[in-house]
Amino acid sequence: MDRKSVGRAELAEYLGQALDINRFRDYCPNGLQVEGRDRITTLVTGVTASLALIEAALDVGADAILVHHGYFWRGEDQRIVGMRQRRLKSLLIHDISLFAYHLPLDMHVDFGNNAQLARQLGFTPDGRFGENELGWLGVASADVRSVGELALLVEKRLQRRPLLVGDPAQPLGRIGWCTGAAQNMIGEAIEAGATVYLSGEISEPTVHLSRESGTSYLACGHHATERYGVQALGEHIAEKFNIMHRFIDIDNPA
Missing domain, CATH: 3.40.1390.30 (NIF3 (NGG1p interacting factor 3)-like)
Incomplete structure (x- = not known):
């Protein structure tokens, strides 16, 4: 089957509506957190937008990453230094979008x-x-x-x-x-x-x-x-928009 692509803005709008993100008072912004290339053919999902997940996504040629735990949490140091700088630098250099959904992904009746x-x-x-x-x-x-x-x-x-x-x-x-x-x-x-x-x-x-x-x-x-909601959502997106999807599990004992 020939794979297609979905526009970054189209995907952000669809996910915002499907997950009803405006309903929630959350600890972080839900939706597109880092803007990458305009079209998405390959989507990687994972639990947390760690550097290890970003590097694994690069290895499989991802255009976008979708996670449950993204960035810009309330009360965090807002400076772009250290770990945050390395993560954002990798996303921006490689033009990869980052989508993150916290409470909306916990709550959803199907993909939550x-x-x-x-x-x-x-x-x-x-x-x-x-x-x-x-x-x-x-x-x-x-x-x-x-x-x-x-x-x-x-x-x-x-x-x-x-x-x-x-x-x-x-x-x-x-x-x-x-x-x-x-x-x-x-x-x-x-x-x-x-x-x-x-x-x-x-x-x-x-x-x-x-x-x-x-x-x-x-x-x-x-x-x-929390490994299963983001997988289910990624599979749904892949089926709806006919794009490639891969869930990557970065082991975490916590």
């Missing part, structure tokens, strides 16, 4: 990180909680009956052993989840009726709240839980 994590783990979503309804609620498949069995499923599907706070023998009940660094939403998940809550990271207070509430907690990895 929470939606895609549910598909990876076989969850059936049936509710939401938290600000912007960012957290998801649901149930696992009938063959996953305990918290310990859920932890084993996470390890198998995500290729990462989760840190479990709680009794592995505890019956599952209702599951709450939110990918990435959403451990601070455990209280809202408990209020929404979750008996086990999953996210990417863990903080010291998370352990006490989990133990004292009786709601088990699984820290499944920030990177590990």
